[in-house]
Amino acid sequence: MQDLTEGVARFRSDVFPAKAELFAHLATHHTPHTLFIGCSDARVVPELITGAEPGDLFVVRTAGNLVPAHAPGADGVAASIEYAVAALGVKDIVVCGHSACGAMTALAEGHDLSGAPAVADWLRLASASVARTAADGDVPALVRQNVLAQLTNLATHPSVAKALAEGTVALHGWVYDIPTGRVEDLTAAAA
Numbered sequence: 392m393q394d395l396t397e398g399v400a401r402f403r404s405d406v407f408p409a410k411a412e413l414f415a416h417l418a419t420h421h422t423p424h425t426l427f428i429g430c431s432d433a434r435v436v437p438e439l440i441t442g443a444e445p446g447d448l449f450v451v452r453t454a455g456n457l458v459p460a461h462a463p464g465a466d467g468v469a470a471s472i473e474y475a476v477a478a479l480g481v482k483d484i485v486v487c488g489h490s491a492c493g494a495m496t497a498l499a500e501g502h503d504l505s506g507a508p509a510v511a512d513w514l515r516l517a518s519a520s521v522a523r524t525a526a527d528g529d530v531p532a533l534v535r536q537n538v539l540a541q542l543t544n545l546a547t548h549p550s551v552a553k554a555l556a557e558g559t560v561a562l563h564g565w566v567y568d569i570p571t572g573r574v575e576d577l578t579a580a581a582a
């Protein structure tokens with residue numbers, strides 16, 4: 392915790408003054424251009440890998456960067472998506488998977504998740520992606536398949552469906568490779 396406390400102090404003394412004008416603007420403006428949906432994995436830092444500034448990205452991070460398809464009932468992921476698209480008017484939505492994803496590894500390799508029932512329930516959302524990935528244990532293939540499946544799920548959310556129909560939002564599927572820092576755009580060819 393001391394690291395964080397020192398980090399906060401450094402932010403106040405060094406980082407904040409250097410961007411004082413930006414923070415003054417952000418105090419009264421919230422106009423992110425992109426909804427970034429990534430994995431909760433500590434190694435995948437959206438602002439760092441995209442060079443984004445505070446205020447640029449509206450970020451949702453979930454285990455395995457999973458986006459549940461639209462369904463009735465309260466859902467924090469759905470609420471954040473709707474707010475980003477319908478209220479904030481983001482122009483792009485990125486779903487970003489990554490190498491060595493713990494969630495995808497557990498699914499691809501069939502790990503026993505009986506000791507983590509909430510994780511097991513959540514990862515069941517990726518069952519179709521597992522089924523579509525030909526080889527058992529092929530984590531990179533499942534990571535890619537999973538990203539594409541979340542783009543499909545995104546389109547089931549009414550706010551996203553409306554923005555897609557009106558041509559005001561574009562969906563992108565990325566995979567971030569931790570050892571090389573490379574980002575592969577799975578949707579580049581189709582865009």
Ligand SMILES: [Zn+2]
Pocket residue numbers: 430431432454455456489491492493494495
């Ligand atoms: Zn992950």
